Amino acid sequence: MYKPKTLFEKVWDSHVVLEREGEPTLLYIDLHLVHEVTSPQAFEGLRLANRTVRRPDLTFATIDHNIPTTSDERFHIKDQIAAQQIATLRRNCAGAGIPLFDVGSGRQGIVHVIGPELGLTQPGMTVVCGDSHTSTHGAFGALAFGVGTSEVEHVLATQCVSQKKPRSMRIGISGALPDGTSSKDLILEIIRRLGTDGGTGHVIEYAGEAIRGLTMEERMTMCNMSIECGARAGMVAPDETTFAYLDGRPYAPPGEAWDKAIARWQPLATDEGAHFDKDITIDASHLAPIVTWGTNPGMSAPITATVPGPDNAQDESERNAILAALDYMGLQPGTRIEDIALDRVFIGSCTNGRLEDLRSAAKVLRGYKVHNRVTVLVVPGSEAVKQAAEREGLDSIFTEAGAQWREPGCSMCLGMNPDILAPKQRCASTSNRNFEGRQGRGARTHLVSPAVAAAAAVAGHFVDVRGWEYRK
């Protein structure tokens, strides 16, 4: 009898090359994405061992982490070590025959933005990249996870990873997201409830009415941040929304192959009665915009709440963690989130640097000026996103409001390029990590949705965007 399977199991099972008792499974990889920071040592390792890249045709590279976001500096990088790392990637790709979506090609961008937008990421695939936010690609019903550099080398050499099978978790979302909230708020809410290690060892499938109602971009935001609750990957079953998104993309199957692909993708959805190791349901209908106040993505509160204090801790170690976070963030318990004043706003990253995110921020900013104390950086996720946004005139909404419209890259999400904060500067950021020092040493990061970030840019402090007066 056929045993009902989850989406995750279907993708996993169809990629098993070898299963051995007491050893990890050898899993075939369909798509390997590469960027400049985590790959040089892998290519070097191959060279030292006299090995070659097995499937350059299944490997694609881009430049994102280091790249400056001003139009002249991106072609003339001043930071010599960054420039060398980028030059090394170009050389490694040319040597191995790996396609590189280079700066200025029209296809460069953050690796997790370009994979989907080029149609490289497809349902049912296994996708890896030397980057923890590879979980983003799970929004297509792919099994996608981040790997370390030794594993990058392993995939380059063998097109496989050696992995222990993770456990499965379903998070069912009932209800619909209220106006003024987004999937960013939903995933921050999930991370707060689960904790930053609640998903460890698991692949999460997001399911339910609310998820079916999300666009691909919103689904990507959720899968992107799955790693922030420790999950190996996040997944959403492919459906009409997925197919409509992929149709006609440069690497999507063309013509007859497209119909065959759909026929293969449709049955990927989790079977009725399939077993999950954990099954959770969350009601989204009372969701509020969420703001992080601490130094990990689980330390967050609804925008209408106040900053918690040590008395809210469950135990001694949580108490210490709250005290350390408040100290780093320069916050007092009991402060209203809406009273937190900001110096910077960053709109971008692989979490919220796609066209829809920019639209959502622009909708709030239209007709307003950003607060005179606040510097606002808008960094599109890719060259294609930038061009599309400019075609719609979003760039002029941003610049007329007083925000800076930059060139694509990771930028202030991790500040490996020149875009960093000074110590103690406070930033509302649409990215995914508020760790100590993430946006610069001593810098204070609050994670929010694009709409909340835009509203905060105007007000100079957080505001409940649900009451926003949109201007024409």
Next chain:
Amino acid sequence: MEPFRSHRGIVAPLHRENIDTDQIIPKQHLKRIERTGFGTYLFSDWRYHPDGSPRHDFVLNQEHYRSATILVAGKNFGCGSSREHAAWALSEFGIRAIIAPSYADIFRINAGNNGLLLIEAAGTTVQRIAAQAQARPPYELTIDLENQTIADGDGLSERFEIEPFRRHRLLHGLDEIGMTLTHEAEIARFEAAVLRCTPSQGYSNLGTAT
């Protein structure tokens, strides 16, 4: 990879949970193209003042802990980024083993690929070791991977669990790529059985989901 059989060394306590890889090796040090040169930057924002002088309030700068080779820390050690630079920095500094209640998945794999032993111990054991390391430095532990025990020669002697395959690889310092390449025939067979077009034609098969 250097094999790990048994090790005796000084323990340094990090009284924190969720120590993320951004702390272990901050991003400003990720631009190197070599596997080496990261040890100096281990925990650099915690270890040094912005002017580069050492912070005496950080444990690894204190007299009894400078030559520590074992770290004891709170749960979910190594969360965050996939940067293997974290494992390289720890190893290069001289850390051979970490004792904590739990670890993030990617860090666990990266550690394994660099001969760094992660011991998952009960919260009470972790607290006990951290308290000892704090109270009477230099506090030393002997870790015996062959027999899966940690002992301090002074009353503490505990068995720890580790996946047999992980243990086997560490004990023998096995290179994972070399191991996988012995299965070239299976990989080739898989590729042949499951039809794949080149990406320029659009992917084709990608799985025979049944």
